[in-house]
Amino acid sequence: MAILLLYPEILVAIFLCFFFLCQWRWSKTRSAITNWPVVGMLTGLLQNAYNLHEYATWVLKQNGGTFEFKGPWFTNMNFTVTSDPMNIHHMLSKNFSNYIKGQKFHENFDVLGDGIFNSESDSWGYQRKLLQSLIKHRKFELFFQEVVKGIVDKSLIPVLDHVSSFGIEVDLQDIFQRFTFDSVCLVALGFDPKCLSIEFPHVSHAKAFDQLEESVFYRHIVPESYWKLQRWLQIGSEKKFSIAGKILDQFIYKCISSRQEKLSQSRAPKTEEEKFDLLTAIGEQVEEIGGLIKSDKFLRDNAFNLMAAGRDSVSAGLTWLFWIVATHPYVEAKILGEIKEHLLDKGKLKDFNIDELSKLVYLHGAICESLRLYPPVPFEHKCSVQSDILPSGHSIRPNTTMIYSLYSMGRMESIWGQDCLDFKPERWISERGGIVHVPSFKFITFNAGPRTCLGKDITFIQMKIIASAILWNYSVQVVEGHPVSPSISVILHMKHGLKVRIRKRFV
Structure with a gap:
């Protein structure tokens, strides 16, 4: 019980499993991504995980090339995804100093050590x-x-x-x-x-x-x-x-x-x-x-x-x-x-x-x-x-x-x-x-x-x-x-x- 209280994501994961199974039974067709209470937009992502890249492309097209994803509560899984060349030019060139690898990247790719991909x-x-x-x-x-x-x-x-x-x-x-x-x-x-x-x-x-x-x-x-x-x-x-x-x-x-x-x-x-x-x-x-x-x-x-x-x-x-x-x-x-x-x-x-x-x-x-x-x-x-x-x-x-x-x-x-x-x-x-x-x-x-x-x-x-x-x-x-x-x-x-x-x- 102490572990569940320390890691609320585990509770969310359990709920997600149930919710995802329900979603899967309801439909396997592509639909607009919904920001649900507690679980955010993760159910739509999981429902289309088997075809993630095509799904992401479809969502981006529906939203003009840039989309704000809301993850489950307590999980810090929110992010902004884009395919807009001007946004990418802005992040990677014009305002380069404001967009870094960041702590999350360093932790996910800690195996890279202090090499060029992981350094700032x-x-x-x-x-x-x-x-x-x-x-x-x-x-x-x-x-x-x-x-x-x-x-x-x-x-x-x-x-x-x-x-x-x-x-x-x-x-x-x-x-x-x-x-x-x-x-x-x-x-x-x-x-x-x-x-x-x-x-x-x-x-x-x-x-x-x-x-x-x-x-x-x-x-x-x-x-x-x-x-x-x-x-x-x-x-x-x-x-x-x-x-x-x-x-x-x-x-x-x-x-x-x-x-x-x-x-x-x-x-x-x-x-x-x-x-x-x-x-x-x-x-x-x-x-x-x-x-x-x-x-x-x-x-x-x-x-x-x-x-x-x-x-x-x-x-x-x-x-x-x-x-x-x-x-x-x-x-x-x-x-x-x-x-x-x-x-x-x-x-x-x-x-x-x-x-x-x-x-x-x-x-x-x-x-x-x-x-x-x-x-x-x-x-x-x-x-x-x-x-x-x-x-x-x-x-x-x-x-x-x-x-x-x-x-x-x-x-x-x-x-x-x-x-x-x-x-x-x-x-x-x-x-x-x-x-x-x-x-x-x-x-x-x-x-x-x-x-x-x-x-x-x-x-x-x-x-x-x-x-x-x-x-x-x-x-x-x-x-x-x-x-x-x-x-x-x-x-x-x-x-x-x-x-x-x-x-x-x-x-």
């Missing part, structure tokens, strides 16, 4: 400047390209040859997750975990990432006191979260120790990976520049943030791209024609470079269009510092949670026109055959303003290399009847994976 103010500014000097360096781009091409040749092609020769159905989403985990570990830590091989090995630290992602989303949808109670008691989702966090920490700290030992043996790195892997580069730069105190914890947090950025978002983007290209044969034909024109040498893919990849304009448009409709991160949130008035006219109080829906923005006629639901790479290509510039606060996949994603360019490099290698060498066919729908998570994975059959184009 001077700490964030220093880390961004440091990472920008490394990631935007031409030598790093060349190193990154070689890492990705190396995994394509040594891991991806052998796996696809294997499944195609045996006619095996394979989950392409799983393949991409393995690929990006290998690549980000090589780039960030200088270590290849070899997740992608014909044995499809179980890799505990890769699976730990999946668990952390699931637990973080759970923290977003239950009352704060409820998951904090679970954390205190070490039960349920929070117990799994703790176990997964320890597995990944052990892995990262082991990589840090191994890297430091190698560098101590020789002050002059000899291999390309030793020259440019980010763990080594960050450690050396911090030591030279000063700024934040250099420590294993600092290196761990930076490595973890880079791994989080480079694994799931890219693999999700690739999964949706291949599904949508497979279901649009004319798009696939145009991409193949472009690859034939720019990347072939005697009928085979040549050892192309970044400049040659930039000639794949139609493929670039297809990637942008896929990311518009299926952004890997479907929603982001901020917290207001002071009172404000949005361009839409909505008044914002201090400490208000602000959510902007990237998924919904790609489906707004007011932003993209009446054909917003159509997959049209052509909308990204100018009459002269170049890439059309779209403001970042409209095409928000890579964020906007001072926190614009530093990895945007290398993301396109990686996606183009992988797409070219697979599409030119193989025909990808989605298994008939395979259900395709987005998962309800912090990353827009496919709920059931992407089951495909792979056939070689040239035998």
Whole structure:
């Protein structure tokens, strides 16, 4: 009884279960969201949880692009959600200093530590400047390209040859997750975990990432006191979260120790990976520049943030791209024609470079269009510092949670026109055959303003290399009847994976 009195959310949750079951029996059709006594608008949200992203899009359209959600009493679950480009431009650029990550974000994503995603103010500014000097360096781009091409040749092609020769159905989403985990570990830590091989090995630290992602989303949808109670008691989702966090920490700290030992043996790195892997580069730069105190914890947090950025978002983007290209044969034909024109040498893919990849304009448009409709991160949130008035006219109080829906923005006629639901790479290509510039606060996949994603360019490099290698060498066919729908998570994975059959184009 004492626990129930200390945590009124539990009482609300019990009531919600009963109320939700009643609502579910009454109707499964989409209806206007209602602010009920005690439970607020949560019942409407729960009733449509199975189709949350589409429901949020519908609600935003009904409310002119911005909506104030009222949660259950006592739970502090109120927030303002928007898909209005002007509001987003205001929050992320014009009034950037007033919209921070906030305490709720830091608590939900505490596994990120003090890395760039979770930092604010001077700490964030220093880390961004440091990472920008490394990631935007031409030598790093060349190193990154070689890492990705190396995994394509040594891991991806052998796996696809294997499944195609045996006619095996394979989950392409799983393949991409393995690929990006290998690549980000090589780039960030200088270590290849070899997740992608014909044995499809179980890799505990890769699976730990999946668990952390699931637990973080759970923290977003239950009352704060409820998951904090679970954390205190070490039960349920929070117990799994703790176990997964320890597995990944052990892995990262082991990589840090191994890297430091190698560098101590020789002050002059000899291999390309030793020259440019980010763990080594960050450690050396911090030591030279000063700024934040250099420590294993600092290196761990930076490595973890880079791994989080480079694994799931890219693999999700690739999964949706291949599904949508497979279901649009004319798009696939145009991409193949472009690859034939720019990347072939005697009928085979040549050892192309970044400049040659930039000639794949139609493929670039297809990637942008896929990311518009299926952004890997479907929603982001901020917290207001002071009172404000949005361009839409909505008044914002201090400490208000602000959510902007990237998924919904790609489906707004007011932003993209009446054909917003159509997959049209052509909308990204100018009459002269170049890439059309779209403001970042409209095409928000890579964020906007001072926190614009530093990895945007290398993301396109990686996606183009992988797409070219697979599409030119193989025909990808989605298994008939395979259900395709987005998962309800912090990353827009496919709920059931992407089951495909792979056939070689040239035998």
